[in-house]
Amino acid sequence: MRAVFLGVLIWSCVLCLDFNYHDNESLENFLRNMSQLYPNLTKLYSIGKTVENRDLWVLAIGRNPDTHQPLRPHVKYIGNMHGNEVVGREVLLHLIDHYVTSYGNNDTITYFLNNTVVHIMPSMNPDGFNNSDIGDCFGGKGRGNKNGYDLNRNFPDYFATNTAPTQPETSAVMNWTLQIPFVLSANLHGGALVVNYPFDNYPNANDIQKYVTSPDDDVFISLSKTYSYKHNNMFYGNHCEDVFPDGITNGALWYPITGGMQDWNYIQAGCMEVTLEISCCKYPAPQTLPGFWNDNKQALVDFLMRVHSGVKGIIYDQDGKVVPSATLKIKGRELVSFRSSKYGEYWRILLPGTYTLQVFNGIYVTERSFDVHNGQATRLDIRSWTAASDSTAMHQGGLLLGYIPILLVLLITCYQMKLFFFN
Secondary structure, eight states: OHHHHHHHHHHHHHHOOOSSOOOHHHHHHHHHHHHHHOTTTEEEEEEEEOTTSOEEEEEEESSSTTSOOTTOOEEEEEOOSSTTOOHHHHHHHHHHHHHHHHTTTOHHHHHHHHSOEEEEESOSOHHHHHTOOTTOSSOOTTOSOTTSOOGGGOSOOSSSOOOSOOOHHHHHHHHHHHHTTEEEEEEEEOSEEEEEESOOOOTTOOSOOOOOOOTTHHHHHHHHHHHHHHSSSGGGOOOTTOOOGGGEEEHHHHOOOSSOHHHHHHHHSOOEEEEEEEESSSSOOGGGHHHHHHHHHHHHHHHHHGGGSSEEEEEEOTTSOBOTTOEEEETTOTTSOEEOOTTSEEEEOOOSEEEEEEEEETTEEEEEEEEEOSSSOEEOOEEOOOSSOHHHHHHTTOOOTTHHHHHHHHHHHHHHHHHHHOO
16 A cells, blocks of 8 residues: 555646746656656647757657647747746746646647647757846846857848857757748746737837837737737836837837747748747746746647638649648738648738638639638638649639739740841
């Protein structure tokens, strides 16, 4: 009987997650334990190595997360991008614990994890974390990676040339993000209490603060408010000696940056990402961690649930085969595109309204109108076409946009020949 009791006690301790800072070894052990204890609900994997050869661990959570389920979206959280901003790192560990222990006991979370795959990277910068100090609220020690580069200034930038050499952590995150069709994402930081949304930059930026509107500005405002108003007090907007109405801000209005991760996700990877600043002090005392978890718990859960709004569907060709890597745009928001997955799936978060989806396939484009309502995403499958014939393309609603430049060249050539022969 005593042996059984001790066994139960040891098992319970394995499941326990204390409110303390976990070093890199403890963090890895926790993730390994979760993957072993919940093999049908989690999948642990590394996306690459840091400068100091540490693994960049990700835990995927969902029902059989490594098995494809049609139209099941992928979402992600990234913490500790700046090594000395550590609250997000610990909060994400508790989110993992909350998900796995609530599955089968909480109907909302069970449904969510049955229909979503959540990828959580507690630390993007474990090297920097190793070089940071508890109690350092405003300093910069440990902010960058081992090479001293700020990882949130290290991504390719749409608005400006980023001359900083790409770091291994950045490269790993980019490759990962382009391999998995992420729909919604957030990265967790410290030093303020606000949700920051795109755009973070603008052409020829010169440190002047100004609102730079993205094509999906309405969606980003809504997503940001989902987080700030589900947070216990972020929505008040008057923390850390800053004032942010509703607890949200446009990135460039706060301060413009070049090489930020959220703009790269949105523009280059087709994934809607925001930045969550969740603590005024970057590395506060461990006694404050229960309060931070309590403040952010519901916001972290509800934010990712927004992935199931908007529109989703599968792109097929004329033969009924799925079309991977098709380019898609929402009419009126063409600056930013997104792509279908290798299974032909697509997702886009939108607010209620009427929209037109554009699907580009070579020289053809299909347009379909649809409505978005409150609640679950609208299902809109598209039967595209192959370049079999012009009549087929036109019959399917294709626009021969690609032929316009060719026709112009032919007309100009004919006109030049006329001048040559008759003058």
